[in-house]
Amino acid sequence: MADYIQADVWMAQVRAFLVTRNGYQMVMVKEAKDEIWLLNPNHPVYPVVRITKRSVDEDYFLKDRNNQIHNAVLGIFKLNGKRLELHCVNEPLASQTDRNDIANVYPLCNLPDFVNSCYPGLDGVVHNEERIAEAIVKLDKELEIFRIEEYRRQRKKRADMAKENRKFPVVSAIVMGICVAVFIVECLLSKSLEIDIPTIVLTGGYYKAFLVGLNEWWRFLTAGFVHGSIFHLISNMMALFYTGRIVEKVYGKLDFFYILIGSVLVGNLFVFVGDGNIVACGLSGGLYGVMGATFVLYAQSGLLQQKSVRSQIWSIVFINMMISMMPDVSWLAHLGGLIAGVFLSMILSKEEKMKPWRKHCLIALLALCAALGYLIPQRMKLDEIYAGTDMQVQSLARKAGMGWYAEHVNHIYTYYEK
Secondary structure, three states, X not given: OOOOOHHHHHHHHHHHHHHHHHOOEEEOOOOOOOEEEEEOOOOOOOOEEEEEOOOHHHHHHHHHHHHHHXXXXXXXXXXXXXXXXXXXXXOOOOOOOOOOOEEEOOOOOXXXXXXXXXXXXXXXXXXXXXXHHHHHHHHHHHHHHHHHHHHHHHHHHHHHHHHHHOOOOHHHHHHHHHHHHHHHHHHHHHOOOEOOHHHHHHOOOEEHHHHHHOOOOOHHHHHHHOOOEHHHHHHHHHHHHHHHHHHHHHHOHHHHHHHHHHHHHHHHHHHHHHOOOOEEOOOHHHHHHHHHHHHHHHHHHOHHHEHHHHHHHHHHHHHHXXXXXXXXXXXXXXXXXXXXXXXXXXXXOOOHHHHHHHHXXXXXXXXXXXXXXXXXXXXXXXXXXXXXXXXXHHHHHHHOOOHHHHHHHOHHHHHHHO
C-alpha cells in the first residue's frame, strides 16, 4: 500500500464533498500525480476544480500544463469557465485575498469568501485522521457506493423521462385539432387553401374595426386559432408539435395552457395598441410565448452554461427576428407573446432556484397589463375604415347561413358615423 500523508486524506475529503454534494465528476487525466481533476458543466462559476497537495510555489512551473488540461476538459463540453485550484497544504496562502481562483485547504483553515459562497460547508469537511490509509480506503468505498447509487438514480430518471415523453401532449393536440378544424371551415368558405380576408374575419380573426365597433373582444383569443394559408397552418402546427409538447410535459397541462393562451392574448393586445385597423390571425403569438418558456427551461436547467446551447439559442432568435421582419408578419404579436411567455413561465416554474424571480416577474407582468390597460382606450380610434371588407363579410355570412351575424355587422356603419 502506498505511503500516505495527511494531505492525501484532505484531498480525498474535499473530493468526496464536491462529488457527493456539488455535482462534480472525476476527470481521468493521464500522468496526473498528486492531484485530482473534477468537472461540473453546470456550475455557474467554477466548472473545473483541481485539488492538489502541492504548494502554490511548487505548482508554479506546471501552470502551462494545467492550463492545457483545463482547456481540453472544457473543450469536450464546449464550455467557457474558470478553474478553482484547491491546495491541500497546511499553511496560509498570502495571495489568496488577491485572487479568486486559488485557495489553501487544511483543518481549521479560514477559507476565502469566494470559496465559502460557492461551496458552503467545505471548511468543516477537512480534518486529520490517525489511520490515514484506512481513512482513504473508506472514503474511496463511500465514493464508489455513491457513484453506483447515482448511476441508479440517473437510470431511473432517464426511464421516468422516457415514460413521460411517451405521454400524449393533450393540450397541444387539442389546440392543433381546433386550428385544423377552423382551417377546414375556412377552406369551405373561401373554396381555396389561400384564405381571403372576409373568411379570416368571419371565422374569428383579429379585425380592429369589429373589436371596437361591434364589441367583439373575443377576437383577441379566437384569432390565435385562425390561419391564412395551408403553409401558415402547417408551420405553426409543426412549431407547436416540437416545442409545445416539451413545455407541456415540464409545466403540466394547465400551466402550459395558461402560457399558450396568455401569450396569444398579450400578443394580440400588442397588435391592438401598436397597429392600426388591420386584419391578423395565427397562433404565432402563443408559439413565441412557448419559445420564451423553452428559454426559461434552458436557464433553470443550467444548459445555458454550455456554449453550444447558447449558440443554438442565438441562432433561433436571429431566425425568428428575420421572420418577424417579413411582410404580412406581425412582429408586435411575436414580441408580446415572447414577453408574456417568459413572464408566465417564470411565475409558474416549480424550480426552487427560480423562486427569487417569481415575485419580480409577477410585478413586471402586472405592470405590463396595467400599461396595456391604459393604452387600449387611447387606441380605440380607427385610422382607416374598410367598408368594402365589412360588406364582403356580410355577404359571406349570408351565403354561410349566418344571416343573424350579417344583420349584427350592420351596427358597424352606425359606429363609423359616430
